[in-house]
Amino acid sequence: MPIQRVNDFVVRFGNVNGSGSASANEMFARAVLRMGVPVAPRNIFPSNIQGLPTWYEVRITEAGHLGARGGVDLMVAMNPQTWEKDLASIDPGGYLFYDSTKPLPASKFRDDITVIGVPLTAICNREYTDPRQRQLFKNIIYIGVLTALLDMDVKVVEQLIGEQYKGKEKLVPPNIHALHLGRDYALMNLECPIGLKLKRADAVGDRIFIEGNSAAALGAVYGGATVCAWYPITPSSSLADAFTRHCAKLRVDPVSKKAKYAIIQAEDELASIGMVIGAGWNGARAFTATSGPGISLMQEFIGLAYFAEIPAVIFDVQRAGPSTGMPTRTQQCDLISCAYASHGDTKHVLLFPEDPAEAFEFSAAAFDLADRLQTPIFVMLDLDIGMNHRLSKPLAWDDNRAYDRGKVMTAAELEAGKEFGRYLDVDGDGIPYRTYPGTHPTKGSFFTRGTSRDRYAKYTEEGAPYVDNMQRLLRKFETAKDLVPRPLQANSANPTKYGIIYYGSTSPAMDEAIHMIEANGQPLDRLRIRAFPFHSSVPSFLADHDFVFVVEQNRDAQMRSLIVNECNVDPVRLVPVLHFDGTPITARFIAKSIGEHLEKLKMTPMRVVS
Amino acid sequence: MTYLTKPKFHHPALPKNALGYTHRDYEGTISTLCAGCGHDSITAAVIQACFELSIEPHRVAKISGIGCSSKTPTYFLGNSHGFNSVHGRMPAVLTGANLANRDLIYLGVSGDGDSASIGLGQFAHSIRRGVNMVYIVENNGVYGLTKGQFSATADRGSKSKRGFINTDNSIDLAAMALQLGATFVARSFSGDKAQLVPIIKAAIEHRGAAFLDVISPCVAFNNHTGSTKSFDYVREHNEAVNRLDFISSRMPIEVKYEPGTVEVVEQHDGSKLALRKLATDYDISDRVSALGFLQQQTAKGQVVTGLLYVQSDSDDLHAHLSTVERPLNALGEKELCPGQAALEKINASLR
Numbered sequence: 001m002p003i004q005r006v007n008d009f010v011v012r013f014g015n016v017n018g019s020g021s022a023s024a025n026e027m028f029a030r031a032v033l034r035m036g037v038p039v040a041p042r043n044i045f046p047s048n049i050q051g052l053p054t055w056y057e058v059r060i061t062e063a064g065h066l067g068a069r070g071g072v073d074l075m076v077a078m079n080p081q082t083w084e085k086d087l088a089s090i091d092p093g094g095y096l097f098y099d100s101t102k103p104l105p106a107s108k109f110r111d112d113i114t115v116i117g118v119p120l121t122a123i124c125n126r127e128y129t130d131p132r133q134r135q136l137f138k139n140i141i142y143i144g145v146l147t148a149l150l151d152m153d154v155k156v157v158e159q160l161i162g163e164q165y166k167g168k169e170k171l172v173p174p175n176i177h178a179l180h181l182g183r184d185y186a187l188m189n190l191e192c193p194i195g196l197k198l199k200r201a202d203a204v205g206d207r208i209f210i211e212g213n214s215a216a217a218l219g220a221v222y223g224g225a226t227v228c229a230w231y232p233i234t235p236s237s238s239l240a241d242a243f244t245r246h247c248a249k250l251r252v253d254p255v256s257k258k259a260k261y262a263i264i265q266a267e268d269e270l271a272s273i274g275m276v277i278g279a280g281w282n283g284a285r286a287f288t289a290t291s292g293p294g295i296s297l298m299q300e301f302i303g304l305a306y307f308a309e310i311p312a313v314i315f316d317v318q319r320a321g322p323s324t325g326m327p328t329r330t331q332q333c334d335l336i337s338c339a340y341a342s343h344g345d346t347k348h349v350l351l352f353p354e355d356p357a358e359a360f361e362f363s364a365a366a367f368d369l370a371d372r373l374q375t376p377i378f379v380m381l382d383l384d385i386g387m388n389h390r391l392s393k394p395l396a397w398d399d400n401r402a403y404d405r406g407k408v409m410t411a412a413e414l415e416a417g418k419e420f421g422r423y424l425d426v427d428g429d430g431i432p433y434r435t436y437p438g439t440h441p442t443k444g445s446f447f448t449r450g451t452s453r454d455r456y457a458k459y460t461e462e463g464a465p466y467v468d469n470m471q472r473l474l475r476k477f478e479t480a481k482d483l484v485p486r487p488l489q490a491n492s493a494n495p496t497k498y499g500i501i502y503y504g505s506t507s508p509a510m511d512e513a514i515h516m517i518e519a520n521g522q523p524l525d526r527l528r529i530r531a532f533p534f535h536s537s538v539p540s541f542l543a544d545h546d547f548v549f550v551v552e553q554n555r556d557a558q559m560r561s562l563i564v565n566e567c568n569v570d571p572v573r574l575v576p577v578l579h580f581d582g583t584p585i586t587a588r589f590i591a592k593s594i595g596e597h598l599e600k601l602k603m604t605p606m607r608v609v610s
Numbered sequence: 611m612t613y614l615t616k617p618k619f620h621h622p623a624l625p626k627n628a629l630g631y632t633h634r635d636y637e638g639t640i641s642t643l644c645a646g647c648g649h650d651s652i653t654a655a656v657i658q659a660c661f662e663l664s665i666e667p668h669r670v671a672k673i674s675g676i677g678c679s680s681k682t683p684t685y686f687l688g689n690s691h692g693f694n695s696v697h698g699r700m701p702a703v704l705t706g707a708n709l710a711n712r713d714l715i716y717l718g719v720s721g722d723g724d725s726a727s728i729g730l731g732q733f734a735h736s737i738r739r740g741v742n743m744v745y746i747v748e749n750n751g752v753y754g755l756t757k758g759q760f761s762a763t764a765d766r767g768s769k770s771k772r773g774f775i776n777t778d779n780s781i782d783l784a785a786m787a788l789q790l791g792a793t794f795v796a797r798s799f800s801g802d803k804a805q806l807v808p809i810i811k812a813a814i815e816h817r818g819a820a821f822l823d824v825i826s827p828c829v830a831f832n833n834h835t836g837s838t839k840s841f842d843y844v845r846e847h848n849e850a851v852n853r854l855d856f857i858s859s860r861m862p863i864e865v866k867y868e869p870g871t872v873e874v875v876e877q878h879d880g881s882k883l884a885l886r887k888l889a890t891d892y893d894i895s896d897r898v899s900a901l902g903f904l905q906q907q908t909a910k911g912q913v914v915t916g917l918l919y920v921q922s923d924s925d926d927l928h929a930h931l932s933t934v935e936r937p938l939n940a941l942g943e944k945e946l947c948p949g950q951a952a953l954e955k956i957n958a959s960l961r
Binding site: 207224250262263279301396397398402438440442449450 | 666739
């Protein structure tokens with residue numbers, strides 16, 4: 001029986017990288033959105049520019065489930081290289097849409113799916129002579145076919161074509177022509193619509209469609225970052241690119257036409273973090289964007305910034321490691337390497353945004369935190385949030401908000417005789433005062449170094465001042481617990497002794513999974529961790545529950561390790577739920593894994609028979 | 611011992627500069643380097659140059675890497691902020707600092723291990739970018755703090771204190787700086803303060819990347835027979851191409867020269883460099899010939915010193931990036947934050 005669904009199915013496009021399919025596929029996702037139906041698209045792409053297989057998956061979900069679902073209802077198979085894999089990925093009862101120009105034997109198909117063949121290449125060859133046009137319009141033609149198959153509002157697609165080629169208007173009519181070539185073929189030759197249908201709805205609201213990297217870059221603009229030093233690395237490069245783009249629009253002085261920012265593409269990650277630290281030391285808000293391999297290279301400098309207490313913001317858009325790992329696949333695998341980055345005793349502040357809206361918010365907050373705490377702040381994004389368009393609440397800024405530049409002693413204060421000790425804890429919060437270089441002719445200068453020093457920044461190798469300083473750094477870390485974004489708790493309607501801890505890009509899958517688990521009569525309390533170090537509500541949550549599932553996207557249960565390490569909890573009570581194959585975690589996976597565990601825990605205890 | 615302070619008292623008749631500061635106001639703490647170290651002479655030359663230029667000490671940022679040379683910023687300009695960063699990474703830290711505040715003078719102090727080995731990449735890229743700085747390499751051909759291993763500037767065939775012969779080719783940082791586009795390149799010798807002080811002054815007034823390779827013998831590990839970085843060797847083989855008189859824009863030219871023996875180069879700020887030519891054919895505005903001359907003389911075993919190249923119409927990284935005149939670290943939310951209205955427009959474009 002073919003699947004029958006309205007506004008709730010998954011379309012997957014199988015394409016060849018570099019064939020121009022990406023913009024057509026994205027247009028399809030946007031068209032669904034314009035019909036008022038939420039979508040969650042995901043780009044599954046290789047580390048390659050041309051020739052290798054690439055997929056684009058669009059989850060159409062009126063209910064608003066933005067996590068990956070798993071499974072495919074309609075496969076748009078445009079890549080012969082991956083035919084077998086693509087065919088196998090279709091759920092029973094699903095649909096296959098393929099280019100039927102070259103006949104394929106029946107053995108190449110499955111009999112539990114609906115096969116829809118359109119001779120796309122033949123249509124293109126008939127219509128166009130230029131090979132590049134044949135390639136590009138083929139993409140638009142299959143979008144035209146989809147508008148008929150899924151009963152879409154074709155006007156919406158036409159409007160999007162108009163918007164896409166704004167300024168290049170002569171490209172609009174040929175694209176609309178191609179769209180109708182496909183649509184008309186389908187209406188005349190195929191049974192339209194199929195069992196999967198799109199119907200206008202009003203479920204998108206005022207939400208925006210944005211990539212996490214772009215939102216984080218906007219957060220840096222709003223947060224007052226003026227120096228960006230970076231080295232290209234997937235999946236973080238688009239963050240620096242977006243910052244460059246946003247600054248060109250938002251940060252050029254209207255009168256002088258000069259830039260209120262400086263962006264350097266450095267020679268490597270060591271140089272990029274070095275520049276950030278130099279700029280931070282000198283009082284500018286500075287950041288770098290990188291991924292795991294870059295974090296590995298930055299270790300020495302991160303230790304310097306921790307010990308010399310220099311503000312810095314590091315965006316880590318995580319990808320699967322170790323080493324080059326799977327550079328275009330997502331994971332949450334850098335928690336340990338960031339939390340304790342560098343040699344010696346170090347601990348760093350990490351923020352875990354769940355989506356683009358939080359990427360924006362935490363990005364701006366990171367600059368305040370870096371200045372307040374005088375230390376590196378890591379914004380832990382991942383490829384899933386960073387490089388995919390995500391439906392997200394609109395970005396918001398309070399115009400009354402002032403930047404928190406932290407404890408910076410001014411020339412006037414120095415002149416008035418206020419005591420200055422660079423590493424002197426005057427307020428008991430572990431945070432000392434600093435001065436910007438060049439502040440005062442005779443007061444407030446100090447020598448910054450990675451070697452040990454006393455409270456007045458004087459070099460020393462004596463034990464007592466070293467210990468004094470290291471203890472103060474711990475006090476500062478305690479202070480951080482109340483400054484970083486707090487965990488968010490959502491309790492089940494029914495009392496339960498079981499809880500779930502999760503973070504970052506797992507959120508949408510978890511939001512969906514919780515309904516599936518609770519539908520099975522298994523109530524669970526949830527805690528979404530949004531920062532490290534952990535606020536006191538984390539140990540409280542652990543104390544309130546017998547067992548807590550820690551759901552994350554890495555092999556070694558890194559968040560669980562941090563919790564065990566920092567909260568002194570019995571590891572037996574923390575049950576790891578781990579997804580680390582490089583694809584985004586799904587609600588189905590979470591519900592199944594936790595469901596199975598809960599079933600085991602439900603087993604009647606053995607009784608001693610006398 | 612945590613650190614050594616210097617007594618504050620001084621002779622009442624100590625000369626004062628235009629700002630009313632004495633030489634002592636440009637000093638730092640007492641050096642902890644070995645007695646007779648060439649680096650201390652460079653420190654003294656930096657102090658004298660800054661004093662003579664009447665620079666406000668706190669408007670200088672001193673940035674270094676790791677090693678004996680990188681320790682020296684504590685020994686001069688005690689009222690300046692200093693940053694002793696990580697090994698070989700001074701150029702990146704300095705670049706970032708310079709981006710944050712274009713109004714300070716940036717003095718990067720490094721050594722041959724710091725710049726020619728571990729930090730060769732950062733040296734090269736900071737020069738390429740034209741960061742406005744004075745980049746001084748205190749070049750002794752050895753690792754001093756780790757007790758006498760060869761560095762990458764040690765000449766092939768030179769002998770270590772323990773008797774090993776260096777079989778690796780040496781890196782000529784001044785030649786590299788020329789090739790990489792530095793707009794001011796000089797080489798000097800820590801034992802020749804009369805040559806070094808005007809070079810440092812001219813480098814400070816220069817806009818753009820000014821690179822100074824200063825041969826600075828290591829009395830502990832590289833001052834023996836068979837070394838090509840010893841006091842005796844450098845004195846014997848020193849071939850100065852010119853003698854520089856630096857004339858600040860604030861002072862009129864008073865020096866009288868024989869016609870034809872002096873070349874006057876004006877820098878962007880109006881400061882003038884009067885060069886007494888020693889090598890008659892040497893043209894300091896010709897990058898290509900300078901490179902050729904260096905290589906020819908090096909092949910003969912000579913150590914070429916003096917101002918090797920200067921580009922009078924130089925510019926710097928801030929000019930390349932077209933940044934605003936005000937230091938970036940002085941901009942606040944008013945200048946930097948586009949506000950909610952702009953954000954609403956952005957939101958609207960994303961629907």
